[in-house]
Amino acid sequence: SQKIEQNSEALNIQEGKTATLTCNYTNYSPAYLQWYRQDPGRGPVFLLLIRENEKEKRKERLKVTFDTTLKQSLFHITASQPADSATYLCALDKGANDYKLSFGAGTTVTVRA
């Protein structure tokens, strides 16, 4: 069956450190992978999209890698700040030209000042 697994439910880090989140998937052949941020009681907000032929993508302090051989994406928040505290979700498309996304359960990041 298809599965998306994100590492440990919660990640606590010190301000200024780098947070690294993992997204592993099985029985998917995604054309792209996305990361979203969700604050408590709010809808997810799109952060980054990386395509299957891209190894790495950056946006400000965020960096995403995508390894289709390992079936894994890593999401890094560098120089973390308390404002980065949120739940981060990874999402995969369900196949070529499919309008649907499958989401992981998310990893909650808490950045301590």
Next chain:
Amino acid sequence: SQTIHQWPATLVQPVGSPLSLECTVEGTSNPNLYWYRQAAGRGLQLLFYSVGIGQISSEVPQNLSASRPQDRQFILSSKKLLLSDSGFYLCAWSDGWETQYFGPGTRLLVL
């Protein structure tokens, strides 16, 4: 720019009562529209999606239904709510099959 609205923001309903949640999108035309449910501490479960007026696809069999009476309006309904229908309901839109943009959500508590 595009905006997405959902209402109500919160709702407390007794078991067996009907439900109607509304979602509207502004600033785009012919969007793909989605309804998700998120249980506490859980991931997003896709309930319905629509690629056009009157076109609804159901992902999970349940006592919920969806309708798209207008291009930018998406409605989630139930004739009789169950306790298990409690959760956080999210509407989203996309203009293709990549990035989705979510509304603020409706928190539903069925008692």
